[in-house]
Amino acid sequence: MNxxxxxxxxxxxxxxxxxxxxxxxxxxxFACEPEWAVLAxxxxxxxxxxxxxxxxxxxxxxxxxxxxxxxxxxNADLLLCTGAELEIGWLPLLLSQxxxxxxxxxxxxxxxxxxxxxxxxxxxxxDRSQGDVHPAGNPHxxxxxxxxxxxxxxxxxxxxxxxxxNAEAYKMRAAAFQKKWHEATQKWEAQxxxxxxxxxxxxxKDLSYLLRWLGMRDLASLEPKPGVPPTTGHLSELLAKxxxxxxxxxxxxxxxxPKAAAWLSERAxxxxxxxxxxxxxxxxxxxxxxxFDDSIQRxxxxxx
Amino acid sequence: MRLKxxxxxxxxxxxxxxxxxxxxxxxxxxxxxxxxxxxxxEGYEAQIKALEQRLQGLEMAALKAxxxxxxxxxxxxxxxxxxGGEGAFNPAISIVLNGAYGNFSKYPYRYAISGFVPPHNxxxxxxxxxxxxxxELAIAANVDPDFRGNLLLSFDSANAVSVEEAxxxxxxxxNGFSLKGGRFFSAIGYQNEIHSxxxxxxxxxxxxxxxxxxENYADDGLQLKWLAPTENLIELGGEIGRGKxxxxxxxxxxxxxAGTVFAHLGGDIGESQSYRVGLxxxxxxxxxxxxxxxxxxxxxVTNAFTGKTTIAGADFVYKYAPNGNAAHTYFxxxxxxxxRRESGTLAYDTTSPxxxxxxxxYSTAQSGxxxxxxxxxxxxxxxxxRFDRLDRGTxxxxxxxxxxxxxxxYNPSRTSLMFDYNPSEFTRFRLQFAQDKSxxxxxxxxxxxxxxxxxxxxxxxxx
Numbered sequence: 001m002n003x004x005x006x007x008x009x010x011x012x013x014x015x016x017x018x019x020x021x022x023x024x025x026x027x028x029x030f031a032c033e034p035e036w037a038v039l040a041x042x043x044x045x046x047x048x049x050x051x052x053x054x055x056x057x058x059x060x061x062x063x064x065x066x067x068x069x070x071x072x073x074x075n076a077d078l079l080l081c082t083g084a085e086l087e088i089g090w091l092p093l094l095l096s097q098x099x100x101x102x103x104x105x106x107x108x109x110x111x112x113x114x115x116x117x118x119x120x121x122x123x124x125x126x127d128r129s130q131g132d133v134h135p136a137g138n139p140h141x142x143x144x145x146x147x148x149x150x151x152x153x154x155x156x157x158x159x160x161x162x163x164x165x166n167a168e169a170y171k172m173r174a175a176a177f178q179k180k181w182h183e184a185t186q187k188w189e190a191q192x193x194x195x196x197x198x199x200x201x202x203x204x205k206d207l208s209y210l211l212r213w214l215g216m217r218d219l220a221s222l223e224p225k226p227g228v229p230p231t232t233g234h235l236s237e238l239l240a241k242x243x244x245x246x247x248x249x250x251x252x253x254x255x256x257x258p259k260a261a262a263w264l265s266e267r268a269x270x271x272x273x274x275x276x277x278x279x280x281x282x283x284x285x286x287x288x289x290x291x292f293d294d295s296i297q298r299x300x301x302x303x304x
Numbered sequence: 305m306r307l308k309x310x311x312x313x314x315x316x317x318x319x320x321x322x323x324x325x326x327x328x329x330x331x332x333x334x335x336x337x338x339x340x341x342x343x344x345x346e347g348y349e350a351q352i353k354a355l356e357q358r359l360q361g362l363e364m365a366a367l368k369a370x371x372x373x374x375x376x377x378x379x380x381x382x383x384x385x386x387x388g389g390e391g392a393f394n395p396a397i398s399i400v401l402n403g404a405y406g407n408f409s410k411y412p413y414r415y416a417i418s419g420f421v422p423p424h425n426x427x428x429x430x431x432x433x434x435x436x437x438x439x440e441l442a443i444a445a446n447v448d449p450d451f452r453g454n455l456l457l458s459f460d461s462a463n464a465v466s467v468e469e470a471x472x473x474x475x476x477x478x479n480g481f482s483l484k485g486g487r488f489f490s491a492i493g494y495q496n497e498i499h500s501x502x503x504x505x506x507x508x509x510x511x512x513x514x515x516x517x518x519e520n521y522a523d524d525g526l527q528l529k530w531l532a533p534t535e536n537l538i539e540l541g542g543e544i545g546r547g548k549x550x551x552x553x554x555x556x557x558x559x560x561x562a563g564t565v566f567a568h569l570g571g572d573i574g575e576s577q578s579y580r581v582g583l584x585x586x587x588x589x590x591x592x593x594x595x596x597x598x599x600x601x602x603x604x605v606t607n608a609f610t611g612k613t614t615i616a617g618a619d620f621v622y623k624y625a626p627n628g629n630a631a632h633t634y635f636x637x638x639x640x641x642x643x644r645r646e647s648g649t650l651a652y653d654t655t656s657p658x659x660x661x662x663x664x665x666y667s668t669a670q671s672g673x674x675x676x677x678x679x680x681x682x683x684x685x686x687x688x689x690r691f692d693r694l695d696r697g698t699x700x701x702x703x704x705x706x707x708x709x710x711x712x713x714y715n716p717s718r719t720s721l722m723f724d725y726n727p728s729e730f731t732r733f734r735l736q737f738a739q740d741k742s743x744x745x746x747x748x749x750x751x752x753x754x755x756x757x758x759x760x761x762x763x764x765x766x767x
Contacts, residue, residue: 055575059631062729064623064765067537067570067580074480074531089765096452099531101476106449128759132729228728229683257632257683 027163030076030103032087033060034279035142036113036151038287040080043156045173047166051076053094056281057255060086061132061227065093073098076109078162080155083112084119086139108161114139116154117147120208131225142278143210145185145292149178184289192296194303199245201238201270203230203252203261206277210295219247222260230260242268249302253277273302395445395453396761400501402437403755406430410748418744419696419714420514420670421609421650422550422595427518429507429740430752436461437754438500438519440468444761450475456499468499469522480531488527489520490543491566492584493640494619496520498766504636504678505722506736506752510692511672513742514716515615515644517549521586523562524548536571537580551613551644553590562588570767575628580767585616592651599653600710606655607709609666611648617641621767634680641673650701652708664702671695678722688722714744732756 026049031037037052044050053069054060060082063069073079073094081087095104102109119137126135141147156174160167196215202208203222211218220241224234242264250272252261258274265272275295276285284294406412412430416423436459444454456469471486489497493516495509500519508519525545532538547562548554555561563586570580595607618641625634650666653659676690694716701709718741724734733755740748 055628057575057627058629062629062631062765064630064767066572066578066767067568068535068572068578070539071531071534071537071571075533085762088762093764093766096473096475097482097531099477099480099482099529101478104449104476107476128728128730255629255631 027159028075028077030073030079032079032081032091033142035148035288035291036080036082036155038279039148039152040078040155042177042288043152043170043173044159045169047163047169048159056276056278056285059255061089063087063090065090065097069094070097073103074100076100076103078109078111078158079103080111080113082114082139082141084114084136084139084141085134086114108158111154111158113151113154114141116150117141117144120212121205131223132227138205138208140206141209143207143295144213145181145188146213147209148288149181149185152177152181180289184292188292188296191300195296195299198249198299198303199247201242201247201250201264203250203256206253207251207275210275214296214299216299219245222250222252222264229257235260235264238264239267242270246270249273249299251275251299254281271302273298275299393445395443398442398758398760398763400440400442400499401755401757401759402439402501403435404430404437404506405434405753406432407751408432408748409750410743410746415742415748416598417510417514417694417716417742419699419712419716420694421597421607421666421668421709421711423597427513429748429750431461437506440499440501442761446475447472468520480533482529482531484527484529485525487522487524489522490545490564490586491527491529491541492516492521492564492586492615493617493642494580494582494621494638495640501756501758502763502766504638504676504686504688505690505720506734506754507720507738509640509672509674509676509690510694510716510718510742511640511642511674514670514672514694515551515642521549523552525560525562527564537568539566539568539570541566547588547590550593551586551590551615551646552588553593553609555589555591557591561590562586572628576626577622577624578628578767579620579622581618581620583616583618585614587612587614589613590648592654594654597709599708603656605653605659608651608654609646609648610651611646611666614645616643623767630680632680632683636678637675638677639673639675641671643669643671645669650705650709652705660708662704662708664705666701666705668697668699670697670699676720684726686722686724686726688720688724690718690720690722692716692718692720712744716742718742730758 027044027047029040029044029048029050030053031040031050032053034052034054034056037050040048040050051072054063081091101107104110114136119141122137123130123133123135126133152174156170159170192214197217199217199219200211201220201222202218205221205226208218220238222230222235222238224231247270249270250261250265252258252272252274254274254277261272275298276282276291279285279287279291282294285291408430412428412432415427415429439459440456442456444452447453452473452475454469454471454473458466458468467487469488471484471488474483477483491497495503496516512518523543523545525543527541527543529539529541543564544560545562546554546560552562564584566582566584568580568582572578589612591610592608595609597605597607599605619639621636621638623634623636645668647667649663651661651663654661672694674690674692676688678686678688680686696713696715699711701711718738720736720738722734722736724732726732736752738750740750
């Protein structure tokens with residue numbers, strides 16, 4: 001037995017030494033969410049190698065510190081996460097297990113996107129009787145294009161700091177992206193004008209920034225409290241509320257459970273709109289531009 | 305809104321009208337009523353208009369408030385909003401409340417694992433009736449830029465407080481290394497590092513009861529881990545410690561009396577599946593390790609073992625969630641196998657008055673395993689099934705103690721079925737049925753209803 005274990009250990013060591021020869025030139029970016037992964041790719045181009053810890057079909061609150069994530073965090077030069085406690089269940093564990101000094105909070109290799117923007121819905125009462133609340137405010141910040149622009153600026157600053165040799169290239173890419181992004185934002189705002197003042201019901205408070213940006217009204221959530229799955233009691237109350245104060249549509253993100261929205265949709269006779277929520281949430285949302293294009297199109301279609 | 309006020313006014317009018325018809329109305333009365341109606345109508349209209357204006361104002365404010373706040377508030381201002389003063393550096397505190405109702409068909413205090421030493425060791429699988437289970441207080445914070453500190457105290461139903469874990473952990477040794485020191489759960493096996501409130505079943509696998517300390521094997525020592533710079537997880541590590549708990553003996557000895565080595569390999573298979581496999585080995589040299597037993601008359605005796613114990617294990621855990629989204633449904637399969645080898649001397653009945661105190665050679669090679677699966681079939685609801693088995697293997701006892709130690713030839717087993725309901729991430733209610741055949745010729749049917757509440761700082765989602 002002992003000898004067997006020793007053989008296995010040495011076999012593993014040999015395997016490792018074989019793999020250690022990694023390309024050292026590209027900046028390894030570990031993004032917690034797909035929106036930041038594509039932003040990093042957009043702004044870093046071929047100078048960076050990006051990996052995303054989660055996909056659009058996963059509920060970021062409920063991710064585990066999987067072995068593959070620990071391994072990827074260990075090799076990262078820059079960790080780009082939303083922060084504001086969105087990843088509270090798994091990111092601290094990744095950081096402590098990674099054995100990677102560069103990506104610890106306070107280091108240049110640690111960047112929290114939410115730190116660059118002002119948060120909505122900062123709880124007045126910090127108590128779990130209010131559900132799974134985030135003390136720093138609503139962390140789902142990326143569906144307001146102005147926030148994406150701000151995070152982009154912070155990210156470019158970090159790229160140039162970490163990889164000074166390519167600083168000029170990052171700045172050029174950033175200027176091009178920000179210009180294109182600004183134009184796109186204006187286009188979206190013009191397209192979305194009819195959405196202003198439209199009342200909607202959401203599943204989770206993960207679309208608040210989008211609704212605020214488009215001037216839409218968030219009447220209620222399918223979740224009785226943030227992070228608590230919809231209950232039949234709450235849905236019945238919602239139905240009664242909608243009869244007094246009608247909403248135009250129910251919005252849910254691709255990763256959320258479709259059942260509750262379908263139930264209410266049928267009874268309240270209003271459509272459910274499934275938004276991609278982030279890049280990869282549906283076939284159309286291939287990048288950040290397409291994510292906004294598609295989301296706005298879906299909202300407009302449902303309004304007709 | 306206008307329409308509503310009209311309806312209200314005409315309703316009033318109708319009511320008044322009806323009451324008026326009942327009387328013989330004179331002209332003056334009619335005129336009076338007309339003015340009253342007009343006054344009422346005007347009053348209501350004014351009030352409704354005021355309310356409408358207020359509503360409109362509020363709606364506008366709600367629409368404006370957020371963007372305004374967003375534009376005028378620079379992010380730096382949010383940081384300064386944090387509480388200052390002495391309390392600002394308070395560590396993160398979390399509490400676990402844990403309790404159960406137990407129904408055991410056999411007296412839990414007489415619990416034993418037949419054929420294995422130590423068969424008793426004061427271990428009980430639970431308490432009949434309502435009781436507190438291990439409730440926990442955890443405190444953690446960064447010490448400085450290089451270290452993090454953790455303290456976990458546990459409280460049991462007998463009012464005993466124990467230090468479950470108290471360790472420092474390096475934050476940034478770099479190059480994949482991390483160092484832990486103090487008292488901590490050893491990295492042997494898979495479930496050993498997981499606190500009991502995060503287990504998928506109420507109690508520990510039988511093999512942990514038979515070979516390790518019963519719940520989690522903790523030691524006072526040092527742990528060094530290294531993570532390879534690879535795409536998949538390859539983790540190697542080792543521990544040294546004093547071997548304070550079973551299978552160790554808390555020796556009066558300089559140096560270390562226990563050592564562990566472990567290796568983990570893990571990764572994802574596509575987006576929906578992930579796994580971790582591990583090998584580990586614990587070696588300790590107990591000296592006069594006290595073992596509770598009963599003699600042939602059923603009276604308690606204490607034995608002592610001196611020698612070498614090696615426990616080697618293999619473990620795996622596999623998880624499946626559609627698209628990797630465990631919020632709705634997931635499946636988890638987990639199994640561990642341990643093999644224990646002991647060699648040394650066993651002294652029988654060392655403490656009782658007129659003790660027999662006979663020593664003999666003692667060597668064993670025994671093994672045990674369990675396999676369990678948990679399925680979350682809909683959000684908030686999970687079901688689980690576990691099978692435990694121990695294999696008595698070979699036991700060689702010197703002739704002097706052969707009759708004293710009642711090491712029957714028996715392979716203990718247990719089957720457990722679990723359901724739990726999790727109204728929120730911080731609450732769990734669990735019902736567990738188990739058929740425990742740890743004792744030869746005895747079947748203990750166990751029903752446990754358990755609650756687990758987590759308060760305070762958000763817990764970690766360990767894989």
